[in-house]
Amino acid sequence: MATLSVAAVLAENARRRPDKEALVEGDLRLSFAEVWRRARAQAGALAGLGVEPGDRVALMAPNTADFPQAYYAIAAAGGVVVPVHLLLSAGEVEHVLRDSGATLLLCHPAQAETGAAAARETGVRMITLGEEFGALADGAEPLTTYVTRDADDPAVVFYTSGTTGVPKGAVLSHFNLVMNATVNAFDANDIRPDDVALGALPLFHAFGQTVSLNSTWRAGATLVLLPRFDAARAIELMVKEGVNTFHGVPTMFVALAAASADAPALPDLRVCVSGGASLPVAVLERFEAAFGARVHEGYGLSETSPAAAVNQPVFGTRPGTIGHPLWGVDVEIARSDVEGRVVLLPPGELGEVVVRGHNVFSGYLGRPEATAEALVDGWFRTGDLGTKDDEGFLRIVDRKKDVIIRGGYNVYPREVEEVLMRHPGVAQVAVIGLPDDLHGEEVCAVVVPAPGTAPDPAGITEWSKGHLGRYKYPRRVEFADALPLGPSMKVLKRELRARYAGHAQG
Incomplete structure (x- = not known):
């Protein structure tokens, strides 16, 4: 049995570059050794609260230092992270807690009202991040290292926003997440240890979690957190902290391009990645003209850890496409009208985008029928329509249901x-x-x-x-x-x- 843990991403940095700046939020600046020390103390507190390997722990926090800290603490304790979207109502949070079988909710004070209401209804214990959790960590015996996990054990359960019906929990393994962070950092884009990335994407979402947090740290680079996205504030912070890497969704690129005209100075960006939704070419052109930086548009889903394809320097980039599949991942086009099996189409044909590789999830938590529908012949059916040209460039045309x-x-x-x-x-x-x-x-x-x-x-x-x-x-x-x-x-x-x-x- 191969063992692997997402916690290794942080633990290895603490070993290889202990004094390197890992995390910046406001005036708080932490080295990799310090983040790992805190994560082990918090993992000790979780063990003291009865969290056992495989237990699911819900995490509800904005992009403050509390999030990565608690995320790696849960992983180190052998728990499974259940990130909770911050825009959910108490009733929706209740669904996530119930459906995931979470035994504990770690909640940021800013979300405490919603979190507490959902925790009360479900009988799940809630601990507030900050003072309450900090005091427990201070009094706990820190773990010496992370708990052993099998590579295929669940690491995170992402609740998909559920464009149809009720949100489902997509189960991702340690192998899924470590591989996705690794190929994002070293194969898709050339991420270097002296890079500084802006963490503006919500960390509770797969894109922010894998691409901003895990991939940045996999490369040993620095993450600067922006708890609330505001374009002018983002530009100011990027200039101040020497940020050269930006990951965002199209609405952020729209806002940054608009705000650039009034900014006293602009950051020198080397790597820009767009995902989460289709980036209109007009927006890409506006942003590239304003910042003099190339945007690499990518594509992924919670069920694919999330990154599946992206414009990569090795293949050249093409606006309006999502580039090529990641290293070790296949993205093809299949007939969308055939159920129960995957029939691949030749280049140029329009069909359903299907994905296979180390990034494909284990399945939907407690939903074998939905899993069987989505995973067919070793491929994940995305429900998106797209094409692949003779050079292997992929385009997303639309959601099947839109x-x-x-x-x-x-x-x-x-x-x-x-x-x-x-x-x-x-x-x-x-x-x-x-x-x-x-x-x-x-x-x-x-x-x-x-x-x-x-x-x-x-x-x-x-x-x-x-x-x-x-x-x-x-x-x-x-x-x-x-x-x-x-x-x-x-x-x-x-x-x-x-x-x-x-x-x-x-």
Whole structure:
């Protein structure tokens, strides 16, 4: 039996570069030796609270030093981390605690009210991070090293935002997470120990956790945390701390490009990675022009640890694509209409994106049927539609369930969004299908107007006609001050559909 623990990512740094700066948050600056010492003390406290290897411990905290500290403490104690999205209601947190079978909730004071309500309802013990957990750690016997775990033992259970039905727990092993951090750091991008990365993505989410936290530390680099994302503040912090690596979602790239004009100075960025949702090419171009840095767009899911494909220097980068699969991972296109088996398609054909490799999860916690549906012939079926060209570049066209069928024709919202993002009056846009008596579904664009502009619906529709096929352009245009975002900063299209389905254009 091969043993492996995510805790080794931190333990090895403490051994190889003990005095190197690991973590910066505000005025707090910690070396790898210090973070590991604290994690072992907290792991001792968890053991004292009765946490045994394999027990699930829920963790609810923003991007403060408390998160990585507790995350590695749970791993060191042999526990399984259940990260909790910060935007969930008490009822939704209750579902996560119940479904995961968590025995303990570690909760940041800022989330204590929601956490406590959910803990009360489920009978799960809650410990507040900061003073309460700190006092327990101070009084505990620190672990000398991390608890032995099998490579295939669960390390983290991510609750997928559940675009359909109730959120499911995706179980990721120590092997999944250590491999994903390793190939991200050393094969996908050239991450160096003297790099400084900004941790602005939520660490409770797979993208922030693997790419910002684990991959940065796997390379022995420094992580600077930004608890609340604000573009001007992010630029200021990146300049101050000498940050050269930025990981973000498209909404962050939009905001940074806009804020760059008023910033007294800009950071010298070497590595920029975008993921979480499709990055419109217009946004990529705006950001690259403002910061003089190349953006590497990638793709992944909670079920794939998450990184599956990314634009990598070794293959060259291509805007509008998600690049090539990671080292040791295959990403192919399969027939989306065939259930129960995976039938791969030749280059250029549109189909469902399927993934296999060391990054594919063990399954959904307590849901064998859902697992069997998702894992077929050794491949994970993503539910996303895409293509792969002759050079191996992958493109995501859309979610299978977001495709609009108008008058029998398939309309891919992402294609319409890419075009609309080039309209001068559009800052952000989400394209959805709404029920229509005549065509089955009608194309609707929900637009956040660019500052200082006042576009009108008819004008946008008219402009679209010149850039899109007859069945594709939006017949309906709605305006919004902001788009509803999920915990992972993805636009919640189901909320927009619910909001606009019931009433006529206005």
